[in-house]
Amino acid sequence: MAVAGCGSREERWSLADATALVTGGSKGIGYAIVEELAGFGARVHTCSRNAAELEECRRRWEQKNLRVTVSVCDVSVRAEREKLMETVRQTFDSKLDILVNNAGQFSFKPAAECTADDFSNLMTTNLEASFHLSQLAHPLLMHASISGGGSIINMSSIGGSIAFAGSTIYAITKGALNQLTRNLATEWATDMIRVNGIAAGFVTTDMIKDVDPEYMKEEHSKTPLGRTGKPVEIASAVSFLCMPAASFITGQVICIDGGRTISA
Ligand SMILES: NC(=O)c1ccc[n+]([C@@H]2O[C@H](COP(=O)([O-])OP(=O)(O)OC[C@H]3O[C@@H](n4cnc5c(N)ncnc54)[C@H](OP(=O)(O)O)[C@@H]3O)[C@@H](O)[C@H]2O)c1
Secondary structure, three states: OOOOOOOOHHHHOOOOOOEEEEEOOOOHHHHHHHHHHHHOOOEEEEEEOOHHHHHHHHHHHHHOOOOEEEEEOOOOOHHHHHHHHHHHHHHOOOOOOEEEEOOOOOOOOOHHHOOHHHHHHHHHHHHHHHHHHHHHHHHHHOOOOOOOOEEEEEEEEHHHOOOOOOOHHHHHHHHHHHHHHHHHHHHHHHHOEEEEEEEEOOEOOHHHOOOOHHHHHHHHHOOOOOOOEOHHHHHHHHHHHHOHHHOOOOOOEEEEOOOHHHOO
């Protein structure tokens, strides 16, 4: 695995023949990430819990000549994560260039009303799964052939660093994910694995479809760009961070939020 920096511009801004695992690729941000990485030439494997939806996505990607394979996995279940990584190992001949820990869930509930199940479900899905999948991917990422090293991207949220009432457990998972990003970046730099996070602001997906329109209006008024983001606007940043062009970037959590977190 070569250190980047000397390649041509085409090589620095390419993912040709890279291999990637994106969790939660059947919808929303994950779907856009799969399309963007595959569009840049990567072979991508993705998962979700719904077999029929995944197969429909796979067909659509095939029609667009994108190289995407799929398998069902509930990332909150340890044994299913192990099975997923074994599938990835076989699919990509023991080499992985990119892991995107994207699958996640949100819950909007006052902290005083949250149950033990609410807590463990979000912790397992949003945090433990990202940690364990990173562990499982580590030996494969060490064989990454992409210039600049293998990459892990953790899909975080601005809710991991600023407080929105009613989303305490979600916020804890994302805050911890940000620290996971920094710790793994430090530990695995010598293995030539870069680890970065994206802290997204509100992005138009199913996850926020039930948010009160008045609340969203208020959010827009606090956001310099005055709107929610689109999944592809997150996906383009993910692609950049995985490219050789980003070979000196590690341990960062980049806010992509229309300026929401810098606004007074
Ligand atoms: N949308 C936003 O405003 C926003 C803002 C900040 C951060 N984010 C983060 O971005 C990521 C993607 O969110 P999104 O808005 O794209 O959500 P989404 O539209 O609800 O899509 C979530 C994806 O993850 C999959 N998924 C959920 N739970 C899973 C599980 N246990 N195992 C496997 N797959 C699972 C879903 O498929 P199945 O349900 O069929 O399994 C789906 O493919 C999440 O980590 C979220 O926290 C989103």
